[in-house]
Amino acid sequence: xxxAELSQRTEVPVATIxxxxxxxxxxxxxxxxxxxxxxxxxxxRRLRLIRALVESGGLSLARVRSVxxxxxxxxxxxxEVLGAVHGALIPNDLTATDESRRRVDALVxxxxxxxxxxxxxxxxxxxxxxxxxxxxxxxxxxxxxxxxSAAAQVADAEVSHLPSGDRQQTVEDTVVVTALGGPVxxxxxxxxxxxxxxxRYGISPTTAACAVQAE
Amino acid sequence: xxxAELSQRTEVPVATIxxxxxxxxxxxxxxxxxxxxxxxxxxxRRLRLIRALVESGGLSLARVRSVxxxxxxxxxxxxEVLGAVHGALIPNDLTATDESRRRVDALVxxxxxxxxxxxxxxxxxxxxxxxxxxxxxxxxxxxxxxxxSAAAQVADAEVSHLPSGDRQQTVEDTVVVTALGGPVxxxxxxxxxxxxxxxRYGISPTTAACAVQAE
Numbered sequence: 001x002x003x004a005e006l007s008q009r010t011e012v013p014v015a016t017i018x019x020x021x022x023x024x025x026x027x028x029x030x031x032x033x034x035x036x037x038x039x040x041x042x043x044x045r046r047l048r049l050i051r052a053l054v055e056s057g058g059l060s061l062a063r064v065r066s067v068x069x070x071x072x073x074x075x076x077x078x079x080e081v082l083g084a085v086h087g088a089l090i091p092n093d094l095t096a097t098d099e100s101r102r103r104v105d106a107l108v109x110x111x112x113x114x115x116x117x118x119x120x121x122x123x124x125x126x127x128x129x130x131x132x133x134x135x136x137x138x139x140x141x142x143x144x145x146x147x148x149s150a151a152a153q154v155a156d157a158e159v160s161h162l163p164s165g166d167r168q169q170t171v172e173d174t175v176v177v178t179a180l181g182g183p184v185x186x187x188x189x190x191x192x193x194x195x196x197x198x199x200r201y202g203i204s205p206t207t208a209a210c211a212v213q214a215e
Numbered sequence: 216x217x218x219a220e221l222s223q224r225t226e227v228p229v230a231t232i233x234x235x236x237x238x239x240x241x242x243x244x245x246x247x248x249x250x251x252x253x254x255x256x257x258x259x260r261r262l263r264l265i266r267a268l269v270e271s272g273g274l275s276l277a278r279v280r281s282v283x284x285x286x287x288x289x290x291x292x293x294x295e296v297l298g299a300v301h302g303a304l305i306p307n308d309l310t311a312t313d314e315s316r317r318r319v320d321a322l323v324x325x326x327x328x329x330x331x332x333x334x335x336x337x338x339x340x341x342x343x344x345x346x347x348x349x350x351x352x353x354x355x356x357x358x359x360x361x362x363x364s365a366a367a368q369v370a371d372a373e374v375s376h377l378p379s380g381d382r383q384q385t386v387e388d389t390v391v392v393t394a395l396g397g398p399v400x401x402x403x404x405x406x407x408x409x410x411x412x413x414x415r416y417g418i419s420p421t422t423a424a425c426a427v428q429a430e
Binding site: 011048051055077078082083108112114119121125127131132135136137143146149152153156158159161162173178181183185186189190192194195197198199202 | 226259260263264266267270293294297298327328330339340346349350351352354355357358362363364365367370371372373374375376377393395396397402403405406407408409410411412413414416417
């Protein structure tokens with residue numbers, strides 16, 4: 001297909017595709033004459049992957065490039081690719097208090113999670129606990145464990161849904177689910193919060209009518 | 216306390232506090248002489264609330280103001296406050312395909328969730344499903360239900376952990392947990408993904424050593 005069709009099918013503007021080509025994020029197409037190139041399904045898949053990474057948190061091109069390099073390195077194990085995706089999606093400048101870091105380490109040990117001791121994911125959790133403490137809210141152990149159990153269920157489901165066999169497809173799905181599954185989970189949490197709140201605090205007859213109507 | 220202490224205890228710079236005062240997000244302190252004011256615990260709590268809202272996603276002051284107005288409207292039920300917080304934390308320009316909207320409606324009905332039929336939370340979920348479809352990934356029903364069940368557990372735990380009795384405290388905790396609980400959940404999901412991935416794809420002896428050491 002020509003670049004116009006590539007653009008149409010991926011909903012990525014032609015100018016953006018050309019930019020990715022110049023930056024080396026996208027392999028060149030097959031040259032046809034001096035100025036035209038043909039593209040194939042591999043370009044569609046790669047553009048979708050770039051889009052997933054960019055849209056999930058405005059990653060810089062340098063970070064997108066580092067994830068793609070990991071995706072393309074056939075010798076790397078799938079587990080390493082996941083680590084690279086996590087690394088790219090995490091802010092660079094994370095800091096956390098020792099207290100929260102110890103709490104995270106204890107939780108990881110309690111659940112027996114196999115996580116690198118130096119993983120930035122540990123710091124990210126500690127930093128998010130710190131953010132709560134800073135606004136005067138201490139997340140108690142019960143609630144933290146409720147989050148952890150739910151997170152474990154989600155992660156098990158996500159990883160068990162990854163295809164087996166085709167490495168490239170598995171890697172692409174890993175990137176996409178990791179990057180875009182979070183917003184789905186958070187959106188569902190909002191809906192479930194609305195429900196839990198309606199049940200605890202009661203809702204007015206008007207609201208109840210809406211809810212029933214919705215069903 | 217003077218403004219310097221208020222700044223120190225909340226880690227919000229004096230200039231920022233003065234800005235919030237000018238913008239009416241923070242009630243003026245008690246005047247002492249022509250140019251000085253005294254502040255109390257209520258100012259600390261309010262600053263923490265503003266900070267939670269701002270840090271959870273760079274909310275505009277207009278949006279922060281609308282949440283605070285809801286918090287302060289004593290006649291509003293707690294359930295309405297939650298709705299207002301959700302409304303403020305949601306992007307303005309959400310759109311979603313009819314197909315995803317219908318899928319969300321069916322899911323809400325399946326779980327019997329009490330959610331306004333016109334809630335923007337429904338659109339947010341539909342939009343996040345669309346984002347996956349756009350990159351060529353269809354989230355199958357099994358995985359969607361795994362997310363939904365986990366979300367329901369989290370939301371139930373969050374709402375049941377809200378204090379009862381003191382309305383102001385309940386409202387503040389609602390805002391904080393809604394805004395800053397999500398990052399905790401997502402960070403835990405990353406850790407759990409690392410674990411699920413390590414178990415499915417296996418990890419090298421070096422990694423295993425790290426994991427054991429971490430425990």
